[in-house]
Amino acid sequence: MAEQVSEQTTNRLSLYLRFLNELEAGGVRTVSSKVLAARFDLNAALIRKDLSHFGDLGVRGVGYVVVDLRQRLRQILGLDRRLNVTIIGAGNLGFALADYPGFRKEGFRIVALFDTLPDKVGRRSRSGVPIHDIRDLKRVARQEQITIAVVAVPAESAQVVVNTVVEAGIKALLNFSPGALRVPPDVKLKSVDLTVSLESLSFHLARGVDRPPRP
Amino acid sequence: MAEQVSEQTTNRLSLYLRFLNELEAGGVRTVSSKVLAARFDLNAALIRKDLSHFGDLGVRGVGYVVVDLRQRLRQILGLDRRLNVTIIGAGNLGFALADYPGFRKEGFRIVALFDTLPDKVGRRSRSGVPIHDIRDLKRVARQEQITIAVVAVPAESAQVVVNTVVEAGIKALLNFSPGALRVPPDVKLKSVDLTVSLESLSFHLARGVDRPPRP
DNA sequence: TGATGTGAAGAACTTCACAGCA
DNA sequence: TGCTGTGAAGTTCTTCACATCA
Numbered sequence: 001m002a003e004q005v006s007e008q009t010t011n012r013l014s015l016y017l018r019f020l021n022e023l024e025a026g027g028v029r030t031v032s033s034k035v036l037a038a039r040f041d042l043n044a045a046l047i048r049k050d051l052s053h054f055g056d057l058g059v060r061g062v063g064y065v066v067v068d069l070r071q072r073l074r075q076i077l078g079l080d081r082r083l084n085v086t087i088i089g090a091g092n093l094g095f096a097l098a099d100y101p102g103f104r105k106e107g108f109r110i111v112a113l114f115d116t117l118p119d120k121v122g123r124r125s126r127s128g129v130p131i132h133d134i135r136d137l138k139r140v141a142r143q144e145q146i147t148i149a150v151v152a153v154p155a156e157s158a159q160v161v162v163n164t165v166v167e168a169g170i171k172a173l174l175n176f177s178p179g180a181l182r183v184p185p186d187v188k189l190k191s192v193d194l195t196v197s198l199e200s201l202s203f204h205l206a207r208g209v210d211r212p213p214r215p
Numbered sequence: 216m217a218e219q220v221s222e223q224t225t226n227r228l229s230l231y232l233r234f235l236n237e238l239e240a241g242g243v244r245t246v247s248s249k250v251l252a253a254r255f256d257l258n259a260a261l262i263r264k265d266l267s268h269f270g271d272l273g274v275r276g277v278g279y280v281v282v283d284l285r286q287r288l289r290q291i292l293g294l295d296r297r298l299n300v301t302i303i304g305a306g307n308l309g310f311a312l313a314d315y316p317g318f319r320k321e322g323f324r325i326v327a328l329f330d331t332l333p334d335k336v337g338r339r340s341r342s343g344v345p346i347h348d349i350r351d352l353k354r355v356a357r358q359e360q361i362t363i364a365v366v367a368v369p370a371e372s373a374q375v376v377v378n379t380v381v382e383a384g385i386k387a388l389l390n391f392s393p394g395a396l397r398v399p400p401d402v403k404l405k406s407v408d409l410t411v412s413l414e415s416l417s418f419h420l421a422r423g424v425d426r427p428p429r430p
Numbered sequence: 431t432g433a434t435g436t437g438a439a440g441a442a443c444t445t446c447a448c449a450g451c452a
Numbered sequence: 453t454g455c456t457g458t459g460a461a462g463t464t465c466t467t468c469a470c471a472t473c474a
Contacts, residue, residue, distance in 0.1 A: 006465075010418050014411040018393065032433060040395055043467055045436090052435055060434045060473045077414050078421025085413070092341075096311035102370075102393060102410050108417075126307075148416050155317070172416035174409075178233065178317060180255055188419040190412050194389075195317050196229040197405050198300070199292050201363050201387035202323075203225050204403040206293025221443075247455065258445055260458090267457055275456045276452045 009050045013073055015040055016047070020070040032063035083108050084146045086170075088161050089153035090115035090131050093176060097150055098125040111144045134161070138168040151175040162189075224265045228288055230255055231262070235285040247278035298323050299361045301385075303376050304368035305330040305346050308391060312365055313340040326359045349376070353383040366390040377404075 019039055023031055033051075037044040051057050051064070054076055058064045074080050085103065087094045090113045097103070098110050113131040115121060121133045132140050140146070149165045151158060151173055158177035165173060166187055175181060175191040183189045234254055238246055248266075252259040266272045266279070269291055273279045289295050300318065302309045305328045312318070313325050328346040330336060336348045347355050355361070364380045366373060366388055373392035380388060381402055390396060390406040398404045 005422075007415065008465075010415045011408075011411050013418070014408075014414040015395070017414075018410070034433080044433095045467055045469090046465090048433090048435060049466080056435075058434050061432045062474070063433060076418065076421070078417040079414065083417055083420075092311035092314050096307035097409075099307050100409065103413060106410055106414065108413055147420055148413065172420050174412055174416060180230070188416055190416055192407055192409075192412060193226075193229075194312075194315065194407075195233070195321060196226050197389055197407060198318065198323055198363065199229040199232075199294065199321065200222065200225050201389060201403055201405055202293040202298055203228070203291070205298075205362055205387050206291070207220075223443075249455080259455095260445055260447090261443090263456060264444080264458080271457075273456050274452065275450070276454045278455065 003053065005053050009053065010077075012040075012042070012047075012050055013077060016050075017070065017073040017077065017079075020066055020073065023066045024070055028066050030059075030063040030065055031069075033058075035063075079107050082145075083148060084111045084144055085109060085148045085150060086112045086114060086137075086141065086144075086146045087129075087150045087152060088114045088134065088137075088165065089151065090117075090120045090125075091152065091154075094150075094152040095125055097152060098129045099127045108148070111146060112140055114140075134164065137164055141168040141170060146170060148172045148174065151177060153177060155179050218268065220268050224268065225292075227255070227257070227262075227265055228292060231265075232285065232288040232292065232294075235281055235288065238281045239285055243281050245274075245278040245280055246284075248273075250278075294322055297360075298363060299326045299359055300324060300363045300365060301327045301329060301352075301356065301359075301361045302344075302365045302367060303329045303349065303352075303380065304366065305332075305335045305340075306367065306369075309365075309367040310340055312367060313344045314342045323363070326361060327355055329355075349379060352379055356383045356385060361385060363387045363389065366392060368392060370394050 016036060019036065033044040033047040036047045057069055057072055085108050087098050087110060094113060098113055103110060110129050113125060113129050114134045114137055115131055116134050120131050123131050147170065149170045151161055151165065153161050155177050158179060159181055162173065162181050162183060166183055171187050173183065173187065173189045175189060178193055178195050181189060231251060234251065248259040248262040251262045269287065272284055272287055300323050302313050302325060309328060313328055318325060325344050328340060328344050329349045329352055330346055331349050335346050338346050362385065364385045366376055366380065368376050370392050373394060374396055377388065377396050377398060381398060386402050388398065388402065388404045390404060393408055393410050396404060
């Protein structure tokens with residue numbers, strides 16, 4: 001239970017949790033690894049392995065008790081506490097993310113936007129998130145107890161911004177800028193590279209996605 | 216050279232290409248797998264393996280000729296042709312993506328937005344992308360030769376929208392909605408799940424990102 | 431009986447180490 | 453000599469198969 005848990009397992013835990021939310025809302029009492037597997041097109045053993053990292057969460061012969069597993073997953077994922085998020089970069093993407101309803105749903109709160117442009121600073125996003133000057137990041141981060149930063153700035157300024165964020169003591173970053181960024185080992189950086197995603201699609205189109213599957 | 220190439224390899228090819236663009240702009244003649252490896256914090260052998268899937272692209276004792284490798288990668292990734300992209304969902308996120316400069320850079324052209332709301336249809340995004348009625352998807356897709364669709368709609372409508380896109384003959388989808396979506400085997404679906412990404416960060420915060428690295 | 435938890439087998443991916451060639 | 457291309461070894465992740473237990 002104290003071992004390393006892989007990134008892949010972690011990501012799947014999120015998916016399981018989302019499904020458990022639905023099941024609980026629907027009043028379902030228990031769920032088996034088989035049902036979870038069917039839902040996500042995964043192997044049932046993989047789901048049991050994923051969950052077994054965190055103790056014996058299931059009941060033999062029965063499956064997993066929905067309310068219990070849901071609560072446990074929320075705890076494991078750290079969603080049982082307040083998570084204050086900031087978005088750096090009040091451009092189109094930053095604004096869209098600030099108002100993205102999906103974030104709010106699982107308990108994340110977008111508490112601040114940051115930018116450098118004087119005519120943006122002082123304003124608010126549509127949903128009311130205030131825009132601060134990036135120079136105030138450290139102070140605001142402490143005041144608002146921000147633990148996660150979303151970086152949505154142009155590629156050129158990405159590394160500088162990331163450095164600023166790290167200096168402000170924030171240990172978890174979700175980055176939307178392209179390019180290789182460096183962070184200290186105690187900081188967790190997760191990147192969403194939109195260009196890589198599109199190019200991967202282009203590759204599949206170029207190759208032909210319908211070539212015969214492995215023999 | 217005709218074998219299966221893994222998703223992971225494909226994604227890295229995009230990164231290599233981006234770096235080669237910089238090198239070519241800087242007038243650099245050749246680059247070794249070692250230099251590429253240092254840049255991306257990868258093993259040099261991995262880079263050689265990635266590239267060797269596509270023939271003998273390098274020169275022993277020298278490395279890779281920048282202009283040649285760049286051109287070859289663009290070809291492999293299917294970027295040597297026009298790639299017309301549509302965005303389904305003219306909400307905050309859809310608009311932000313439509314105007315995202317990173318897409319245009321590598322030759323992707325956002326040619327259309329789609330939505331269902333009558334007061335959005337007929338308008339244009341800031342950068343001038345016209346918004347169509349989703350019911351016209353099939354016609355517009357053919358007219359504009361759209362090969363890639365970006366899905367940025369609320370979770371509830373995602374599967375319906377994906378079905379519509381598939382019916383319109385589009386074989387490559389980049390999806391931003393949460394949840395498990397189904398597509399036929401000849402369609403390539405790539406999903407960016409923002410909630411999963413944030414929850415993965417939350418997990419690392421909860422566990423402590425600075426626990427001792429593997430012994 | 432039915433579904434979990436898990437050691438062992440298998441598959442996929444990465445790194446090592448070196449032959450081979452400019 | 454220097455760097456690629458690649459078989460073999462190593463590592464990580466997934467699936468199989470079954471003992472175990474409610």
